[in-house]
Amino acid sequence: MVTVRAPATSANLGSGFDVFGVALSRPADVVRVRRDTETSIEVSGAGSQFIPEDPEKNTVGAVAEALDAPAHIEINKGVRPASGLGSSAASAAAAAVALDELYDRGHTREALVPIAAEGEAVVSGVAHDDNVAPAIVGGFTVATGNGITRVDADISLVVCLPDIVISTRDARSVVPESASIEQVVETVGNAATLTAGMCRDDPELVGAGMHDSVVTPARAELIEGYDDICGAARDAGATGVTISGSGPGVLAVCRGRDRRSVASAMLDAFEAHDIDARSYQTRVGRGAQIL
Numbered sequence: 001m002v003t004v005r006a007p008a009t010s011a012n013l014g015s016g017f018d019v020f021g022v023a024l025s026r027p028a029d030v031v032r033v034r035r036d037t038e039t040s041i042e043v044s045g046a047g048s049q050f051i052p053e054d055p056e057k058n059t060v061g062a063v064a065e066a067l068d069a070p071a072h073i074e075i076n077k078g079v080r081p082a083s084g085l086g087s088s089a090a091s092a093a094a095a096a097v098a099l100d101e102l103y104d105r106g107h108t109r110e111a112l113v114p115i116a117a118e119g120e121a122v123v124s125g126v127a128h129d130d131n132v133a134p135a136i137v138g139g140f141t142v143a144t145g146n147g148i149t150r151v152d153a154d155i156s157l158v159v160c161l162p163d164i165v166i167s168t169r170d171a172r173s174v175v176p177e178s179a180s181i182e183q184v185v186e187t188v189g190n191a192a193t194l195t196a197g198m199c200r201d202d203p204e205l206v207g208a209g210m211h212d213s214v215v216t217p218a219r220a221e222l223i224e225g226y227d228d229i230c231g232a233a234r235d236a237g238a239t240g241v242t243i244s245g246s247g248p249g250v251l252a253v254c255r256g257r258d259r260r261s262v263a264s265a266m267l268d269a270f271e272a273h274d275i276d277a278r279s280y281q282t283r284v285g286r287g288a289q290i291l
Helices: 059-066 087-102 109-124 132-137 168-173 181-200 203-209 216-220 226-235 256-272
Strands: 002-011 020-035 040-045 071-077 140-144 147-151 156-162 240-243 250-254 277-283
Touching: 002 087, 002 132, 002 156, 020 087, 020 132, 020 156, 059 071, 059 087, 059 109, 071 087, 087 109, 087 132, 109 132, 109 147, 132 140, 132 147, 147 181, 156 226, 156 256, 181 203, 203 240, 203 250, 216 240, 226 240, 226 250, 226 256, 250 256, 256 277
Parallel strands: 040 071
Antiparallel strands: 002 020, 020 071, 020 140, 020 277, 140 147, 156 250, 156 277, 240 250
């Protein structure tokens, strides 16, 4: 048996739609695999009642098929589905690393990213690398058609997760189909600023570079009180706030000393809208770990 822990992730980071991703130090999924003649799946933990155990409908079933590695797979969910925290990516990443180890397939971590992304496609309909890349290799990642670039950043983060559900498919349906040249120029500048901030471990630059005027405003309409939550986080010391992935999780960048106050302010802001929420005081973390 092989056991792997894979972290929650936050994709997009505002200005890096479908390209940027970051591993979080918490929460995480834990996946255990055991050789078998055919693949079977058991799911427990956060939101497990909503996750199918049929291998043809579960992200890890697609990973097992891609690796030709049938196994009994136990998934302990620490990352709630439909949270914007890469829930399906965490399971897919953990399964890819665990099955590769179990069957001694010898893939590099980078080579496992597109395999795990095939599992993601079962849930979202599209095989994107932006969540599975940081879930496997850790840190801040830039995923393009040319491969994965990783930065071992040290940035403090807060994620506030409201008790509402937004599916990835619904969140993608509201994305604008075009942008003005002014918006493109602004987005490129912000993405470059964010990347420089990650390289320098500078939360001010990262926060400034998260601003996005194309995708985020459209998705913000799906999260009640979003502007108030962002304002409360900034007042408490956040240097930048955006939607985590497709939402409804909200991601704030801050200095380590401000994490507690930022988390509390975001929770209070959701409560003011009669929405229950929980917060994670976290930071840029490691990728999948064999336990």
